[in-house]
Amino acid sequence: MLFNSIEYVIFLPIVVMLFYLLPQRYRWMMLLVASCTFYMWFVPAYILILLGTIIIDYSAGILMEKHADNHKLKKRYFVISIVSTCLVLFIFKYLGFVNDNFVALCQALSLNVNTTVDLILPIGLSFHTFQSMSYVIEVYRGNQKAERNFGIYSLYVMFFPQLVTGPIERPGNLLRQLHEEKKFEYDNISKGFRLIIFGLFIKMVVADNVGAYVDMIYADPGKYSSWDILIGMFFYSFQIYGDFFGYSTIALGSAKLMGFCISDNFNTPYLSKSIAEFWHRWHISLSTWFRDYVYFPLGGSRVKFGRWAYNIMVVFILSGIWHGAAWNFLIWGAAHGLLHIVEKAILNHIPEKENRGRLEKIIVDGFKIAKTFLLVTLFWSIFRATSFANISELFQALFNNFGVTEHLGIESSIWVYLGLFIVMDILLFNSRFDRWCDKRPAVVRWAIYFVLIFMIIACSSVNNFPFIYFQF
Amino acid sequence: MKKLLYKFALLAALLVLMNWIYGKFFFKNDLLKHSDEVQLAWNIAHDSCAMVYTGESSNHTFAWADKDRRKISDFIFDQFPEMRCGDITKDASHAEVYYYLLKHIPDDSPVETVIVTMNLRSFGYNWIESNLETPIQKQLVLLKDNPPLVNRFKLAFKAYDMSTNAERAEHRVYHRNHDTLVFPYNFEYHTNYEWDYNTNRKGIMNADGTRNQEKTLLAITFIQQYAFQIHDDNPRVKDFDNIVELARQRGWNLIFNILAENTEQAQNLLGNDLVFLMRQNRDYLVNRYGNLENVTVVDNLEAVPDQYFIDRTFTTEHYTEAGRRSIGDNVAEAVKKYY
Structure with a gap:
């Protein structure tokens, strides 16, 4: 369902009315049904992919918490969860791209390879897989308690307002709110x-x-x-x-x-004075996701300039590829990364x-x-x-x-x-x-x-x- | 909650004001921009026409060899030299389009007689679900019977049938597979698809027993386009009913012009069975509309022989000069009874 469609104009007031009319204990169920309806409006079968990642990450969360004392086992569940979520993303989003480039390379080497991959990318896959991963990472780090209610966890991944193009929410914000009772307020x-x-x-x-x-x-x-x-x-x-x-x-x-x-x-990104500032203001939920889960673990900025530049390039190239499986997105990400480094280098010399x-x-x-x-x-x-x-x-x-x-x-x-x-x-x-x-x-x-x-x-x-x- | 209701009331009042502003200052421009065919209806009023002909490409398509390349409507109007006449011709249109365009002829225009093209193929799901339908539906939104702001809202929020080509293809396949063909005698095929499939499988044979691929493809096209039966729930029937009601309200003489189809070719390719369906559909329309007051149905179904059809590899209602003239003469005869 598109936000700018007549269906959404009818759907949203009904959901909001039901939300306030229903007792708190039924609200999440109604929101989950509404979110499924919203998602299935596009292509109903895609919800099975979503369900697959939800089951894996939900189970991983509980298992990691259960084996909190056994670091090795906890890490194993964490890796299984992250790898399977990334695998889903890879198969549906990147496999075709990898295949095309592999075929092109083989043909350049005069090898007779002609495989095709023709999978349709489920809508919003990159968004909800990232949201799902942030939950697993936070539980692994011990910042988030594992969610026991499968329905509420599913709703955290599928909450319809931000299901298909974000913002990519963190469990600390959205999951917590899904448990809170919301009173009707005019404001x-x-x-x-x-x-x-x-x-x-x-x-x-x-x-x-x-x-x-x-x-x-x-x-x-x-x-x-x-x-x-x-x-x-x-x-x-x-x-x-x-x-x-x-x-x-x-x-x-x-x-x-x-x-x-x-x-x-x-946050008014076109009023940024530098590329670094632009990325603090543009698609903030993605930038902060990469900052917290990729950039900081790589060492962030508390390293030597060369290593920092490497960290920046990794983050920006990943960010580029996140947008799409094509060379132009990779180049776009790399260009932003390079410019970010150049700006910093200039600032280092000319304060x-x-x-x-x-x-x-x-x-x-x-x-x-x-x-x-x-x-x-x-x-x-x-x-x-x-x-x-x-x-x-x-x-x-x-x-x-x-x-x-x-x-x-x-x-x-x-x-x-x-x-x-x-x-x-x-x-x-x-x-x-x-x-x-x-x-x-x-x-x-x-x-x-x-x-x-x-x-x-x-x-x-x-x-x-x-x-x-x-x-x- | 009380505060909210008060704000909703204020919002409703503002929407009424918006509707007035939009209708007064913006609507006409939007009509010309997004539903430009409305100009055709306005021209009828502007030219003070007493007789109007509405039709699709059949009205103006000519053969290069034609000496007189004028429209069917012109051949009709020739016989009423004392009357001011005009036509509303829009390619690929159908009764729903005609209805809304006729509705947009201002009430005070001097129109007395309206001739509306009745194209048999337009009742079939191949046309109802054609890929041209989505743009047609989009163009009709602003012409519909709602306050202008409501129509513009529906256009902005895509509140019209905007099925994709793939969805329309699915609908066509569904109807071809599920709409049962009922004959008063035993006929081996029960659906459009069955008939089409088996004709293709068996092929149309030459005298020497070899398959004639060209004729086979043409036969399939004829089956796809004409192997259906019109029922009361056909959307086009509803549109023609609306036109009848509109003509009654406006006091117009209404003439339905059932266009000629190439029954001769259908007979040659497929024998009596397809022509039976074409005639049955024609009879349905004649019986439904022919007995109404101030409505005349002109049956041109078999008025044009094969040699006067322009397109040879597809089914169209495009005629050479002789074909157009013959249809024009028949319609003009019917119009004369009102004058």
């Missing part, structure tokens, strides 16, 4: 509603409207002028941000309606000047934000490209088809939507829409609701753009 309904309409606005009005032009550009870059290509790249930055931020905000709002607080996934005047600070910060945004935009083009040929054609057109003629036929309203989004993003710097609204008078709040709801209905794209991160 939760109000904030949830605000977040949902803001998320829908970003997704349906901003991301989907600019998405149509992005598709045109990437379908045949050679047809367009440098100016068009630049606009296409710029639009894609906002498409992917609007799409993913929109989804995460709707997820937050949907959970909030029932009193659940799930993690923020974005930040302190005590800048206000104007000078604004100018310098503005320059840094623009630089980071441009670099991120440049890297998004690698992320978005469908093949190496596509990337090459895009950059050839960018540097060869000089000209400012606009062939895209961009409607003026697009600039209005984009402008509005950028202004809102700046206003929401280090804040969140629901909290930001709290500080406004009722008339202003309702005026904002009016404009957002009106735009969601009247100005949204009518094209069917699935959420970009669904594919991961």
Whole structure:
């Protein structure tokens, strides 16, 4: 079920009403049924894969706790659980990629190998496997008690607002809340509603409207002028941000309606002054997952520069591959990692000047934000490209088809939507829409609701753009 | 809870206001952008037409050898030189599209007579579940009978039949396998699929006993397109019922034009059985609509001989000049009874 579909518009109020009408002891059951329904709306059979990982990780949690004193045995259960979860991910997500490259390599060596792997990637697999793994790791580390209620554990992995594209929750946050009794509070309904309409606005009005032009550009870059290509790249930055931020905000709002607080996934990432800061603000739940479970165990930053650079590259390459089984994602991740290292190296040699005047600070910060945004935009083009040929054609057109003629036929309203989004993003710097609204008078709040709801209905794209991160 | 109800009431009031703003300032542009065929209906009013012809590609498709390449509607209008006439022609459309377009002809327009194309194939699930149906359904959303904001909401939240091509293929296969064909005599095949499969297996033979692949493929196409029986629950029947009701409300003379199909070719390829079904379906439509007040059904099913059909490898209702003219003449005769 998509958040921006009529089915969800009907589904969510029913679930919220049932949630508050049912006694606490039945709520998790209802939420589990709702989550299964939500997931099975896509392809019902995929739930069996999910069920498989749930059973393995649930059992591993209990066994690890049971054998807490026997470190060897505990570790064995931990490894079995992690390996099997990763294996599921590998088979459905990476096996085809590995196979294709193996076949290509064999053919280059004139060996006659022609195997094919044709598995469909279950929706949101990378998200819920990571969420499942975080539970196993936390239980192994002794930070989390093993969950005894199979239903509640299943709900932790399958909680519908964040099931298919996150945020990737930790057991310390979500699992704990699933045991708490949630009372009906007007504030939760109000904030949830605000977040949902803001998320829908970003997704349906901003991301989907600019998405149509992005598709045109990437379908045949050679047809367009440098100016068009630049606009296409710029639009894609906002498409992917609007799409993913929109989804995460709707997820937050949907959970909030029932009193659940799930993690923020974005914090105005395009206002970052460096790549390092960008990753503190973009897809926060994934960045912190890699930080806690990969980067820190590798030694983090408390090591020599060379080792630190290695740690960074490992994390960023893994992050790239997490997004998709293709070379462009790997290169995209590596490019971010390299840039992160270069930034740090430069900072090590040229320390930040302190005590800048206000104007000078604004100018310098503005320059840094623009630089980071441009670099991120440049890297998004690698992320978005469908093949190496596509990337090459895009950059050839960018540097060869000089000209400012606009062939895209961009409607003026697009600039209005984009402008509005950028202004809102700046206003929401280090804040969140629901909290930001709290500080406004009722008339202003309702005026904002009016404009957002009106735009969601009247100005949204009518094209069917699935959420970009669904594919991961 | 009381606070929440109060806020919901405020929200409802705002939605009413939004509907007014949208209807007043945005709806017309959206109609032209997302349902541009509505312009065809507005043109009818703009041109003060008294007679309207609605149809799909059969109306305007011509053969390169035709001397007169005009539409069927033009051949009809030729016989009413004193009347202002217009056509609503949209390729691949069907009765549901005609209904909503006719609805969008403003009430105060001087339309007196409406001629609506009745394409036999459009009642079959090959057409009902064609891959073109999803874009058609999308285009119809804004034309439906709801407040403008509700229609725009349904368009934004994809509240229309947006089945994928694979899903539509599944539906087609389902109907081909499960819709039982009932003959008043013993016939060896009971479903469209059975008939199609066995015809393909056996093949259409040449005189020398060899398989004629070209004819076999054409025979299969004919079976796939025409081997069905129209029942009261057919969605197209409901659409034509709606058109009848609309014409009654507006006081229009309504003429249903059952298009010619290549029965001659069907007879040559498959004998009497398929033609039996085609005639049975035609009779169903004539009986259902032919006796209604102010409704005339023109039966053109067998009005065009094989040589006047343009497409030779597929079943279409595309006619050469002689075919179009012949259909036009028959329809014009029926129109004359109102004038």
